[in-house]
Amino acid sequence: MANFLILVSIGLELRISKVIYYLKECSVLSIIKFLIVPFITSLIAWKIGLGEIDSGLPLKVIIVLSSTPVALNALIPPSVYDMELNMVNSCWLFTTFAMIIIIPVQYFVVNLI
Secondary structure, three states: OHHHHHHHHHHHHOOHHHHHHHHHHHHHHHHHHHHHHHHHHHHHHHHOOOOOOHHHHHHHHHHHHHOOOOOHHHHHHHHHOOOOHHHHHHHHHHHHHHHHHHHHHHHHHHHHO
């Protein structure tokens, strides 16, 4: 119920038309969130041997969790402290829709392990 209330309160401030103004920021954030973070965390997990445990299940979980979109919790501080809410909302929306591409890539990568 709390997530629903947060989503509604954030959704009231969401301006979809503003996403186009923040495409550069959203693209940079997506590269970091969907490429760099999963690569580094997966490399660390593989180096410490998580690929050897239970048919690589811990490594697969780390790959999936490290490449998830920006969460709703990231939208709360800008809303409370009157920061650049349009940029944060744009990045949240952009990374959520980017999952259309990321999920098939995750499926392919996880099946390689």
